[in-house]
Amino acid sequence: MKKLIKNFLILGLTAFPATIVMSTKINDKLIQRDIFEDVTKNKNTEEKNYASNFPENEIIYQASHNGAYFRDKQYRGGILSLKIDNKTETFSKGIGVHAGCTITFDLRKHSYDKFSTYYGMDPSQNGSTGAKISFYTSNSDDVNHATWDVLEEDPQEYFYTTNARKVSLNVQNKKFLRITINSLPGKSNSYNHINFAQAMFHKNSVSFSSLDELKTKYSFIKDANFYATSLINVQNAVDYSAIHANNLYKKMFIENIGLKNLLDLIDSNSAYLEAAQWLFNDNEAMELLMTGGNLDNNDNNIGWMRVFENLANLFFHYKTDLSNNTLDPDTNVRLGLIYKKMLISLALTHINDTPNYGFRDFWGSPNSFSDKYYRYETFKTLRLENDEQDQKEYLAELKAIPEAQRKDWQKAHIRRLEEQIAANAWHWKINKAVFDNLPVEYMRWVFNGFYSDSEIKWFNYFARRKHGFNGQISIGGYDFMPYTQADAHTKFYKEFNLFTPTDPKAIAKFAEMDAKYKLTKFGIPNDGKYRFWAAVEVGQVCGGISKHGVSMLASTGHPATVIGQPGHGAYLNYSFNNWNNDTNGKKAIWRIDNNVGGWMVAEKGERMPLNWVRKNINGNNVNYVTLSARATENIDSYIKSQFWVELINRGIVEDSNLNKKEIVLENALQLNKYNYNAWTKLVDVYKASTTKSVENKKQLAKRILEDLRNFPFVYNDLIKKLLNGETDSSLKFDVNVELKKTLELDRSAQNHDTFYHAHITREQASGLLNEDRSQLAAFSFSGPNANKIMINEMYKNSSNTYRYSLDGGNSFTQTQDSEILLNEKEIQKVCTVCGIIVGIMGSSQNFKVVINKQILSQDDYFANNDEGKLSGNKEHLVWSYDKKNWTRFSDDDLRVTKETNIFIKKESYDNNAESDILEYTLNKIADANYPEDIYLTSDNYTGKASNDETKAKNLSMKHLFDGDYTTPWHTNYNDANNDKYIIWNFKKPIDISKLEYIPYKIEHIILEGKIYASNEETEEATEWKEVGSFNWDNNLGFKYFYFDKNETRHLKLTITRTSNGNSRHASARGFNIWTRNLNNNRVLSEKIKISTNSEEIVKENNSINNALNDLNTIWHTKWDKSITDPYVLFELDSIKKITKIKYIPRQDVTSGYITKVKVFVSNDGINFKEIEKEITWENNKSAKEIVFDTPIEAKFIKLANLETNDGHAAAKKFEIFEKLETPNSSNLNAQDNKKLIMLTIGGVIALVVFTLVIALWVVFANKKKALKAKK
Known part of the structure; x- marks a missing residue:
């Protein structure tokens, strides 16, 4: 048994014996179920075989052109079709060729009696020039040297309008059958596509009946016209009956599959006949099938033949399930109905061009297709089962984990599972x-x-x-x-x-x-x-x-x-x-x-339920699904409502009979007002009618908005459809005003007893309000139409007269201009409270062009004295020294070096009037005035990040380098962001003391990563040296990375973990670069050993080591106060000139604040000297400092004699600062040393040369003196 199942799975459900047993457990009882193959397949091919199923080596094809023959398709690969009784019929089996060819079938291995087929010109080839067909047989053994006997030479000339011919030709004891297809003499060969439909070889015992013969043979099936006749007089609501509905569904099915196709199928196999008899006598089954929707693909005769084939095979194997009239005790639904819906659903979904009509999985695995029987069995089994065995197995799995290793959630699961099992839950x-x-x-x-x-x-x-x-x-x-x-x-x-x-x-x-x-x-x-x-x-x-x-x-x-x-x-x-x-x-x-864009941009390429709005008709069609849910809440009322719509779809109500169409559509909407199909056709009736007035159309719009309230996407589309092509401006304006009112109401929609999608309604309404079509006019202070009232294009009409008011509607000016330029005097009258009132003469509705007063608050901006400029959103912002001459910040982002007063305001743009004026005082902190690190202004560097988000929001990477933390950065919303980094390029090498990170949002805080540096004298670095790594707290507090002394031209930060679930995204308000202050240089924590005689490490991790990091931890003395004289000892890596000690108290509670302390220093850690300095601090959480006017040389520093606010001592952090020597020859960097060496060498050479010159001069002078003496 297990081997059978394993082989079945490995084969991918594509090839298996007629019956395979699938075993499953239901409440520990082994149940066996059979998985079947199609009984309509694999019929004895020596009794009947389609010509298109012949193997390649038994078909000899020759042509005077390069075209091939096509199996089960017309030439070029389309659907096989022929003209039969002046109607185009489609076929699933056959061969398609182009005239100018012969096709020969090798019959030597077979013993057929007849060759039967329908043949003729493809009806789609309206450019055809005519063709003739002839049939020949041969008993020769060699097809290449055969003698051919005329079987039939058809005298008919076939054109695309010619009815096809049906033949059954004798091929008994023949070795070859040859068919020749030739264009008419002297005519072009173009477009002469000939189809041989249902072409088959068969025994005399197999019939090849004509349509009339089949109709007589299977009289329980009628043609579509028969069913239509019974529906011709159905018009009023009282005319509806179950019989009429069933006749309509039968007509629909016959049209979908094609009568000839259906009759051929049931004539070929008893399973098809049995299924057809069931389907045409089970009204419920026919209704479920024909209200189950169009096909996702292949929605044509071929597709519906596959549906019927599926249904016949499923019915053959599972017919007994359908007669189960037991009501499910949990859902009160008849089991036979559930199984019937399952069969029909599977029949409708498995219609692809694959061996068993199944579809591939997500991966597109070759030779692996879904199987309708397997899916039916699997879901049927799952539906019968409960999770008793799963609960017991999972409990055993959890209990197998050693108790000490169990996590809290596992313990909770164990407790709950034990309770559920005990209660048989x-x-x-x-x-x-x-x-x-x-x-x-x-x-x-x-x-x-x-x-x-x-x-x-x-x-x-x-x-x-x-x-x-x-x-x-x-x-x-x-x-x-x-x-x-x-x-x-x-x-x-x-x-x-x-x-x-x-x-x-x-x-x-x-x-x-x-x-x-x-x-x-x-x-x-x-x-x-x-x-x-x-x-x-x-x-x-x-x-x-x-x-x-x-x-x-x-x-x-x-x-x-x-x-x-x-x-x-x-x-x-x-x-x-x-x-x-x-x-x-x-x-x-x-x-x-997995929602990223929301409902308004959601779409699906395939059909949606109820056939409502395909993507190629209206994008974002997913939004119709909430209305389909409401429409089918009472499925019976929807089905009856759709009956009336289908009378129109199927031509029973003639398209030109507008009055009758209106009546039947009103019947549909009386039954179910959510039937979108009925609404869209009713709109068509109103637009086609010559008797519907403007007022009638306004009333229809009102009904749409009232009845489809809470479904804004749908009623918005229907209103668009109604107004499309309408020329009456008052109709368009009044309807759009009502549309806007309804959207405004739906923007605040709430769930209630019969409505459950309010959140979607609110999103749709809000989105649609952004494309407000009730906007009669617009006004802007800026742009190409500055100071003009512009009438909306859709309301422009040469016969219209417009009115406008600048005083809230007290007085109006009339004009026929659709572009109204306001003069300077009128501009001054434009009121930010009243707006501009505009209307169309003939409509009582007015439209208000809103004029916004821009509001500036002093808190919107701040003087960034580190940068020497103003920080905040500077879009449309201008500045001035004198309130007269104004400059846009976008043109000149003002930066000052001393105290400067400026004025700012928002300038007028679009429909926004200018703001009031605010005054700010800007300044720039001098480097010498920074007590510790020195701020590096953003004009000293440029940079880039791995990517940014600029489409959905303005979260550009440029914000990382503008020195303004009101402008955030975020990684790209749609990118995987696997390699996240930020790079700074400095104008010249700098000594960075710390990097400051200002988080943006709690969801995307940078937590872990590495820092790299480069000193390459290039615009961008190519080689990086790792400086260190960081691990920051997950909160919105500022984060820091500290540097040892360095010379850096390029800086890089890589991001490996963020607070985002999968670390995909990162963000920042900004980063600040701080350079080293030689007079107050922070001693890095790596260069400090810290110890104490009192720390609480039993009840909390309040170790003294916590006082050297930036994490959200503290040092705390023992809670029991057993150490009465606690101290803190710092051991530095070398003797340093200490300038100050900083103490940051704990920030969470008002405990452990040190208020008085004494400082002791030592160079050997044994002999300590007290620093004579009174140190008293305020009782609060502000940072405290011990500043030494003259630096103290020490390697060891002890803080002792502590007095605190409550007997406990605590600290978030201690920092020690030192004075560094100004660079000289002993501590110059390598590059400076190289320059000094070169200068020194040069100086020595010059001195030597100078000395030699003097020496030579002396020698020369002495010789000259000696010569003179001789004389």
């Missing part, structure tokens, strides 16, 4: 409250999940295990998978040779993964194919994460599907607020998970 594996009540439309989104069949139970298990089998489920996605890379799974498979399952490395890795993810427990094999466990292990990008979520939700019975948002894949899903074993008061809700 089991949970469903499938959310029956949702699943059993799904219409077919939604159930399709359960069965067409991206999982492979073998993963369904695996997903279901982990969805429930995530919450410890407490009855709740996981939504998947980020609950299990990190965001990494799209090819992470490929790299993983390659690394461990998992593409080669027999490789020892692959076997070992799969065994490891099996232990971690319980793969073989659910029959997931090591077969070299991708599975979702690999994505869970190594992560995926947004699309893979969302497909995981879809698969997990679908596995528990929740409809779900992947949707698109700009640059992102999210997932839409349908669930109850709480689903475990309780349906009372629980209403279905739709939600988007």
Whole structure:
């Protein structure tokens, strides 16, 4: 048994015996279920075989052109079709060719009696010039030297308008059949595409009947016109009946599949006949099928033939399930109805061009397609099971963990599981409250999940295990998978040779993964194919994460599907607020998970439920799903409502009969006012009618807005449709005003007893208000239309007269100008309270152009005296020295070097009037006035970051280098951000003392990383030397990294961990660079050893070492105060000239504040000398200092004789500062030493040369003197 199942899984469900037994446990009882193959397949091919199924070596094709022949498609690959009885019919089987060819079938291995087919010109080829067809047979053994006998030479000339011919030709005892297809003599060969439909070889015992013969043979099926006739007089609401509805569904089905196609199918196989008899006699089944929606793809005769084939095979194997009239005790839904919806949903989803019509999984694994039988069995089994065994196994797994190693959540799970098991509190594996009540439309989104069949139970298990089998489920996605890379799974498979399952490395890795993810427990094999466990292990990008979520939700019975948002894949899903074993008061809700862009930008390329708005008709079609949920809340009323709409769709109500169309559409809306299909067709009626007045259209708009309240995306589209092409400005303006009012109401929508998607309504309404079409006019103080009232393009009309008021509507000026230039005097009248009132003569509605008064607060900006400039949002901000001459900050970002008074204001722009004027005093702190580190202004460096976010928000990397922490930076929202860094490039080498980080948001704080430096004399560095690493606290406090003495031209910070869950994002208000103050240089903590005689390390980690770091920790003396004379001792790495000691008290509570202290110093740690200095501090948490007017030389410093505010002593941090010597020859850097050496060498050479010259001069002078003496 196990071997059978294993082989079945490895084969990928594509090839298996007629019946395979699948075993599963239900409450510890082994249940066996059969997984089947299609009974309509693999019929004896010697009794009947389609010509398109002949192997390649039995078809000889020759052509005078380069074209090929096509199996089961017309020439060029389209759908096979022919003109039959002057109607175009499509076919699933046959061969398509281009005239100018012969096609020969080798019959030597077969013993057929007849060749039968329909043939003729493809009806789509309206450029065809005509063709003729002839048939020949031969009994020769060699086709290349055969003698051919005329079987039939058809005299008919075939054009695209010519009806096809049906033939059954005798090929008994023949070795070859040849068909020649030639264009008419002297005519072009273009567009002459000939189709041979249903072409087959067969025994005499197999019939090849005409349509009329089949209609007579299977009289329980009528043509579409028969059913239509019974519906012609259906018009008024009282005319509706179940019989009429069933006749309509039969007509729809016949049109969808094609009568000839259906009759051919049922004539070919008894299973098809049995299924057709069931379908045409089970009104419920026909209704479910025909209200289950259009097909996702192949929505044509071929697709619907596949639907029927699926349905026939499923019905053959599971017909007994459908007769189960038992009501489910939990959901009160008839089991036979649930199974019927499952069969129909599977029939509708499995219609692809694959061997069994299944679809590939997320990974597109070759030769691995979904299997309708497996999915039916799996979901049926899951629906019958509870989690008793899962709870017991999980409890045993948790108890196997040694108690000392158990985590708190594991202990909590153990306690709860023991309680649940004792109480026999089991949970469903499938959310029956949702699943059993799904219409077919939604159930399709359960069965067409991206999982492979073998993963369904695996997903279901982990969805429930995530919450410890407490009855709740996981939504998947980020609950299990990190965001990494799209090819992470490929790299993983390659690394461990998992593409080669027999490789020892692959076997070992799969065994490891099996232990971690319980793969073989659910029959997931090591077969070299991708599975979702690999994505869970190594992560995926947004699309893979969302497909995981879809698969997990679908596995528990929740409809779900992947949707698109700009640059992102999210997932839409349908669930109850709480689903475990309780349906009372629980209403279905739709939600988007892995949601980045929101509802307004969500879209899906495929069809949406109820066929409402495909993407290519209206983008962002996901927004229609909430209305579909409301419409199908009472599925019976929706189905009856849609009956009236289908009378129009199917041509029973003629398109030109506007009065009757209006009546039947009103019938539909009386039954279900949420039927969007009815509304959109009613709008079409109003627009096509010549009798509907402007007032009628206004009333229709009012109805739409009232009846579809809470569904803004839908009513907004309907209003757009209604007004499209309308020329009456008062109609457009009045309707758009009402639209805006309704949107304003929906922007504040709240949930109530019958409505549960208020959060979506609010988002939609808010988004749509941004495209307000009730805006009659606009006004701007700036731009190309400065000081003009501009009438909206949609309301411009040469016959319109407009009115405007500048005093709140007390008086109006009339004009026919659509661009109204206000003069200087009128500009002065523009009131920021009243705005500008504009209207159209003929409409009582007025529109107010809002004029905003820009408000500036003194707190909006601050004098940044470190930078010597103003900080804050400077968009549209101007400055002046005298209130007369104004300069935009964007043109000159003012920077001062001394105390300077300036004035600022917001200038007028768009519809914003200028602000009041504020005054600020700017200054620049001189370097000499910084007590410790010296601030480096931002004009001394440039820089860059790995990336930034500038599309959704202005969070540019340039904000990192502007010296203004009111302007934040953030990594790119849509990037994986695997390598995050920030680089500073300084104008010249500097000695950095500290880097200051100012966090932006708690969600994206930089926590860990490394610092690198370079001294390359280039604009950008290429080689970096690591300076150190940092580990900062997860809070919004300022963070620091301290440097030893250095000379740095380039600085780099890399980010390895942030407070973001997966460390994907980072942000900052800014960074400040501080340079070294030689008079007060901070001694690095690495150069200090700190000790004490009192620290609390038993009840809290209040070690003295905490007083040397910047983390959120403290030093605290022993709580019991057993040490009455605590001290703090600092040992430096060398004797230093100490300038001050800084003490930062604890910041969390008012305890341990040191208020008095004495200082002792020593060079040897033995002999201490007291510093004669009175040191008294205030009782608060402000930083305190001990400043030495003359630096104290010491290696050891002791703080003793402590007095505190409550008998305890504590500190957040101590810092020690020293005086450094001004650089001289002894401590110059290498470059300066090199220069000095060169200067010294040069000086020595010069001295030597000078000495030689003097010596030579002396020698020369002495010789000259001697000569003179001789004379």
